[in-house]
Structure formats: structure tokens, C-alpha cells
Amino acid sequence: MNRAASGDQAGTSWLDRLEEMLYSDRLNPVFSRELRRMVKSRTFAITFQLVLLLCWLSYLALVLNTSTGSWYMEQGLTFCSYLFVILALSSCLVIPVVLFALAAEERQESTLEMVVTAGITPEQILSGLLSIGMLQALLYASAILPFIAISYVMQGVDLLALLLTFGLTLFGSLASSVMGMTLGACVRGPTTRAILGGLNVLGSFILFILTASCAQFMLYQFDDLPSIMAGGVCVLAFLAPILAILLGLAINHLRMTDPMIKPYRVLLDENGDVKKFIPRYQNSGYQSALTEEEVIREITNR
Amino acid sequence: MNDSDSTVDQHLDLNTSEPEGEQAAVATATAPERKPVLEIRNLHRFFGKLKAVNNVSFTAYPGQVMGFIGPNGAGKTTTMRIIATLDLPTAGDVFVCGHSVVDDPEKVRSKLGFMPDSFGKYSNMDVVEYLDFFARAYGFQGQERKDAIERVLIFTELRKLADKPINSLSKGMSQRLGLGRTLIHDPQVLILDEPAAGLDPRARVELRELIHLLATELDKTVLISSHILTELGEICDSAAIIEAGKILIHGSIEDLKRHRPRKKDQETGLQALAVSVLSRSNDLRLWLLEQPYVSSVAPAAHRIVFEFSGDEGEKASLLKKMIGQGFEVTEFAGKSETLEDAFMSITEGIVQ
Numbered sequence: 001m002n003r004a005a006s007g008d009q010a011g012t013s014w015l016d017r018l019e020e021m022l023y024s025d026r027l028n029p030v031f032s033r034e035l036r037r038m039v040k041s042r043t044f045a046i047t048f049q050l051v052l053l054l055c056w057l058s059y060l061a062l063v064l065n066t067s068t069g070s071w072y073m074e075q076g077l078t079f080c081s082y083l084f085v086i087l088a089l090s091s092c093l094v095i096p097v098v099l100f101a102l103a104a105e106e107r108q109e110s111t112l113e114m115v116v117t118a119g120i121t122p123e124q125i126l127s128g129l130l131s132i133g134m135l136q137a138l139l140y141a142s143a144i145l146p147f148i149a150i151s152y153v154m155q156g157v158d159l160l161a162l163l164l165t166f167g168l169t170l171f172g173s174l175a176s177s178v179m180g181m182t183l184g185a186c187v188r189g190p191t192t193r194a195i196l197g198g199l200n201v202l203g204s205f206i207l208f209i210l211t212a213s214c215a216q217f218m219l220y221q222f223d224d225l226p227s228i229m230a231g232g233v234c235v236l237a238f239l240a241p242i243l244a245i246l247l248g249l250a251i252n253h254l255r256m257t258d259p260m261i262k263p264y265r266v267l268l269d270e271n272g273d274v275k276k277f278i279p280r281y282q283n284s285g286y287q288s289a290l291t292e293e294e295v296i297r298e299i300t301n302r
Numbered sequence: 303m304n305d306s307d308s309t310v311d312q313h314l315d316l317n318t319s320e321p322e323g324e325q326a327a328v329a330t331a332t333a334p335e336r337k338p339v340l341e342i343r344n345l346h347r348f349f350g351k352l353k354a355v356n357n358v359s360f361t362a363y364p365g366q367v368m369g370f371i372g373p374n375g376a377g378k379t380t381t382m383r384i385i386a387t388l389d390l391p392t393a394g395d396v397f398v399c400g401h402s403v404v405d406d407p408e409k410v411r412s413k414l415g416f417m418p419d420s421f422g423k424y425s426n427m428d429v430v431e432y433l434d435f436f437a438r439a440y441g442f443q444g445q446e447r448k449d450a451i452e453r454v455l456i457f458t459e460l461r462k463l464a465d466k467p468i469n470s471l472s473k474g475m476s477q478r479l480g481l482g483r484t485l486i487h488d489p490q491v492l493i494l495d496e497p498a499a500g501l502d503p504r505a506r507v508e509l510r511e512l513i514h515l516l517a518t519e520l521d522k523t524v525l526i527s528s529h530i531l532t533e534l535g536e537i538c539d540s541a542a543i544i545e546a547g548k549i550l551i552h553g554s555i556e557d558l559k560r561h562r563p564r565k566k567d568q569e570t571g572l573q574a575l576a577v578s579v580l581s582r583s584n585d586l587r588l589w590l591l592e593q594p595y596v597s598s599v600a601p602a603a604h605r606i607v608f609e610f611s612g613d614e615g616e617k618a619s620l621l622k623k624m625i626g627q628g629f630e631v632t633e634f635a636g637k638s639e640t641l642e643d644a645f646m647s648i649t650e651g652i653v654q
Contacts, residue, residue, distance in 0.1 A: 025447075029438035033424070033431070040426040109422025114483065117386050117416045118439035119408060256388045266393035268344045272395070295392065298348065 010198060015142065029120060030128025033101065035127075038132060041102045047094050051140050053087060055147045059080045076154030077219060083144050083151065084215040091137040091173035092208040096180030099133050101199045103184025104193055106254070107235055122254035126181060133177040137170055161222040165215045168232070172211030178243045182250040266295065336363050337400075339413075339523045340385070340491050344394035347380050347547075354380045355391070356547035362525060362540075364490070367517045369534040369541035369555070370527040371645060377547040378527045379419070380492050385525070386416035398491050412440070415484030420495040423468045429479060430455075430464045431484060440487040450486055458512070472499040474505025481512060492516065494526040498533055506530075510537050531645055535559075543645060572597075575617075577624070578605040578633035586629050593620060605633065 023032045036045050106112040106125065115125065138191045157258055183196040183203075214235075218228055267276040274296050321501040347355040354457035355377045362368045369654060383389040385396050389408040395402050409642035411522045424432065433454055437447040437468050453459045458478045463471065477497055484492055494513070498506045514537065516522040528534050534541065535555055542552035551558065579586055587606050590599045610617060 025438075027438075029435055031429070032438060033435040036431050037424065037426040105424075109424075110418060111422040111424065112419055113386075113388055113416070113418050114421055114436075115439065116388065117411055117414070118436050119411050119441070120439050163507040254406070266346070268394055295348070298346075298353065 026140070028124055028128040028131065030115075030125050031131045034079075034128060034132040035135070038136065043094070043098055044136060047090055048140065049142060051143045054086045055083060055144055057088070059147060059150065076151050076156035079154065080148060080157045080162070081216050082088055082148050083217050084219070085143050085167060085212045086209050087141055087169050088172060088212040088215060090140040091169060092176045092211050093204050094172055095133045095136050096176040096200060096204040096207075098136070098180075099129055099177050100180040100184040100197060102129055102132075103181045103254075104187035104197075105184075107185070107187055108189075108193065112254065116256045122251040125254055126185075126250055129181055130174075130177055133171070133181075134174065137173040137177075141166065141170075157219065158222050161219055164217045164232075168214055168218060169211055171236075172207055175243060176207040176211075177238070178246050178250075179203050179207070182246040182253075185250040185253040194301035221234050304455040307473060325400070326444065326523075338363050339399050341397040342381070342394075343397070345381065345384065345391050345396060346376075346390045346393040347384060348400075353547050354538055355384070358544065358547070358549050359394075360542050360552050361547060361589050362523045364523055365512060365517050365521045366540060367524045367526065367538045369538035369539055370525055370544065371531065371534065372527075372544035378544055378545045379495060380526070381544070382416070382495050385493055386414065391491070412487065413489055414425055414491045414493065415487070415489040416493045417480050417484045417497055419499060421480055423471075423476065425469055428465050428467050429460055429471070432468050433482060436483050436486050439644070442487070445516065453481040457485065457515075469473065472505075473534050474502065474508065477501060477505065477509060478512070482510070485516075490523060492522055492524045492526075494524060496506075497526065498528055498530055506533060513537055518651065539605075572609045572611050573636060574607060575610050576602070576605045576607045576633065576635055577631060580632060582629060586624070589624075589627060589629075593623075596620070 027035075062075055065075060103125075106115065148162065152159065157278065180200050183200045187193045187196055193250065213220060222228070266274055269275040277296060330375065340362040342358055342360050344360040345354070345355050358377070358381055360368075370378050370382070381391065383405060384391050384397065385402050387410050390404060395404055396410075398404075399413040427435075430451060433451045433629050434447065437450050442450050455464055455570050456536045458481060460475065460478055460482060463475060468476070468479060481494075481497065482492075497513075498509055502618060510533065513524055513526065517524055517539075526534065526537065538551070538555055541558055542549045543558070553617070577586070577590075583601065583606060587599055587601060589597050590606065590608055595610055595616055597609045599606060599608040601607075610620070612620070621631070624634075625631055
């Protein structure tokens, strides 16, 4: 980075070119910031290594158990189901906890004010965080991918079932990430952080169980494809509005200028007299502590 | 109107009792024929019944370093947050380079750099990465971004620490980095909320020099709040004193230092004097206590300060008597006023 910043021989080595590509100008600034932090993050490194270790242990167990050809196909399916549990564990349990911490940090460490004055919108913050969450999920999946290939070679697993289960796990990760981000954005102090952090872990655990169970069902009951597709559509239709509401809530919590605390806008003339009083959000049901007359009186009687 | 309101109004009367045109003269003397880059017009911010900012108005010009002084809870930070587009006014408006914070917050942000009193630092990030993030946020691309980062690193003298993790920086270096961040997009107006808080004397002097450079060399307008008034007296060329949400006085630092509550002075005819002697300072203190027109005698560093209610002839007579008593007088003068004196005489310590 420093090489690139200093401008000396920028873009000459392959490392520089790779860096230029990774941190392209078109990237969301929050995404590029979090990408840099993720690379140095101990949480990510440890989780990635744990995923690899668990996959190796599963493979070892498989090798020890697979002694005859008659067990071949069944063991392939079992191995694959273990792998998706590991993926769901890292994607649905670890990532939302990380995103919760990142979103809460923006508020608690007062970095949000600097980010907002730099012109970054809450939507950009959330999309940046969500993208980094999904990137982490893909990186964990990349660690599992060679083992899934082994399970496929062992037979007993359908390719379409693998793809659909993979998509399902990523969707589970997306849902838990949105939940983690939203709860993190709602943090205001140590107490709310402790309560919402606990809720996040609980919610993530439930989503992990749901995702892992659905993945098992999909792998073992793949023969009944129409039922699986219908179930998938129903789950999507149920979860999509919930996720949209959660994102809306997170956006509102990341706004510095909350319109709900200022239900009026008073325009003054050159002499400081009230020229126009514009009540805002009349239909929101919000009640100001002062009435219109009181506000005008307070301003004009100063 | 309650008691606190009446005391504030008394100060406002004192302020407006200045000879006509004096206020305007201060502004025009600071920046003749220049348009203000920061203009606060009848700003109000109410939190329910609490009037955090109550009809605040002032202007600042290019190259001006303006102090924003007030006790805790006076409304400084609320005003600064509104200027920085982090809050909306109940009434009134703020214009930065002609753009309204209410109607054009995006344009205001491009012209303004805000350094809050406490700002967090991201973990797992080094100095260059931190600046790179904000340069991206302000829309800098490619070489332009690299140049902006380089310019800030050189100006803040952080070049050697470019690869250091920001969490390992000292408080002074962190403040430099914070200032560098506010400068990354080369804003015309800088809002610095308590930038010298917690800094050691060397770091404070260095920060002061940076701010001085920004105003004099780069023609930036700096609005700076601090509780360290001696510091502000040295950095700023003008100041506004705020209490209970209202501006009590604003003008050049010299005018503020000279300011006394005039009504009180006129009624009592008091003036502060200081005297230094080679020896027998304790005897002098006791002797002064017995003299007519003399009150509030107190020892200060190497001198004695007291209040004198007599006229100029009586003052000359006092000095003559003092020398006649054998005191070896080395200094006899009006006590020099500091910004701190002005602040204490102007504010009442009202808490809302």
C-alpha cells in the first residue's frame, strides 16, 4: 500500500498490480477498508484455519471408516453433509458476530461521525460490511471446496444438490449477516452492546441450526426436487421482507441526522423573524415536545 | 424569563452597548472586502424544552482562526455538529462557502473538515490505509488519491510513520493524523473540537504551529474550540464566547482581552493594577491594605495585584507615597488582561 501511495514505480511488480486490482477505485470505500482489516484480522485467520482443520479431521474419520467398497457411496454423502455443517458453522455463526462487532464499533468508537462527514451514506456502510461478510463466506467455502470435490468423486452426491445446498448455506449466511449488522447498528453503549450481542449470538445459533438442518434435508432428500423447490420459494418469500425491514432499521440507526427528532423546519428572514414554519412528518404520529406556537414564540421572544 | 436568562441578557446589553459600528469594524478589519466562508445565521437547536443553541450568529473569513469558547454544556459542540452536517438546526441556518447545511449538506461536506473531540481509530489499519480510506470516501481516484495522501503525510510530518498501525500512535501523533484526515480533501473550512485536549506541551506547540500554517499559508478558516484559553489566545485572531446557548461576545482576541463588564466598572470605577518591588513585598501588601481607594490586594507571581477605585491623580499620588515609604518599585502598571480574565468576567457559569 505504501509503495502504491508513494507513487514510486507504481504498477511495475505483479504485487502492485494485484493490489491495484484488489483495491480498485470502483470499490465501495468501506469494503476496501474492511478488506484490508480482514487480511490482518486474527479472527479471520483463526476461523479459516479451524475450518481447514475440521475438514481434515472429517476426512481422516472418513478414511478410517471406509474400508470396503460397499460403504463407498454412503460415506461420500455423510462426508459431504459434515462439510456443509462446518461451512454453516463458519458462515452463519462466526460472520454475524464479526459484522455485529464492526457495526457496533462505528457507533461506539465515534468513527461514524467521521465517515458520515466524509460523505459515506449508511447504505454504503451496510453494503460494504455485507460484501465483506459474503466474501468471508466465500473464502471459507473455498477452503471446503477441495473436500467437497472428494465427496463428489466418492459418489452418492448429486451435483445439482451440491450447488443448491451451497446456495442455501450462503443465503443462511446472508440472513445471519443482516441480522448481525442490524443489531450492531442499534448499539448505543456497553449495556445495549451486551444485550444485543447476546441476542445476536442466539439468533445466529438458531440460523445455523436451521441452515445446517435444511442442508442435510436437501442432501438426503434430493429425490423429491419439486418439494424442495417449493419449500425454498416459501422460505425466500418469508425471509426476504424480514431482511428488508432489518436493513431499513440498520440504515435508520446509522443516520446521524434523525429526521424524527426535528419534526419542523423554521425559515427565518434577514431580521431573524419567522418567515415560514414547515411542519414535517405530519403523518408519522411523532409528537414534538413543543407545539408549533411554542417553537415560534421561543424563537421570536429570544 | 428566569434569572439565568436575565444575566445573559445583561451581557448582551453590554455587548451591544459598544460604540456603533465597532463590531462591524472588527469584522472588516479582519478581512476587508472578503466574503465570509462560514456564516452562522440565527441558529437555534432545541432538544425538547432545552435550548441548547439559542440564536447564535457569527461569521468567519478566509485565513481567520476563530476560537469558540464556553463552559461545558454551553452549546459549542452542538453548534459544531450542526456546522459539520451531523445535526439539523431547529431554526436558522449555517452557510459554508455559500452552501446551506440544511439544503446542501453534500456540498458543505466537500468544503469542510471536521475533527471531533474524540475520534475512534480502526484496529488492524496503518496510517496510510486510514488516509486512503478517507481519500476514497471523498471520491479521490488513482494518482489523485495517492497525491492527496502524500500531501497530507508531508504536511503533518507523518511520512516516517506511514506504515505504523494507527493504534500504536501516541496521542500527539493521533491528533496529527486526525488533522490530516480533515485535510485530505483540501477543505476551505476546518472545525476542530478540542484538538489540544490531552496533548503534552510539545505536541500542543506543534499542533498550534500546524494550525497557524493552515491559516496563514493556506488561507484556511479554522473554528476551534478549547478549554485551554491561554492556548487559544496564542492561536486565534478572534473568538466567540458562548454560554447557555447564546453568544455573549465575539470579536478580535485583543478586544476580548480588553473587555470588562462595563456597567460594573462604570458604577464602581474599579481598575486592576499590579506593582512589583525588589524586596519587602509582604510589607507592601500590608501597607496597600491601609490605603484609600485600594481593595482586593493579593500577591501574584513576583508582584502584587489590587483593585483601585481612585482617579488618575490619586493613582499618581499612591505611587508617590509608595516610593516615599521606601519601597523599591520596579513596575507599576495596569494588570495585563488575558483571555482567561475576559472569559471569567464575561461568563456567569450558567448551567442549563
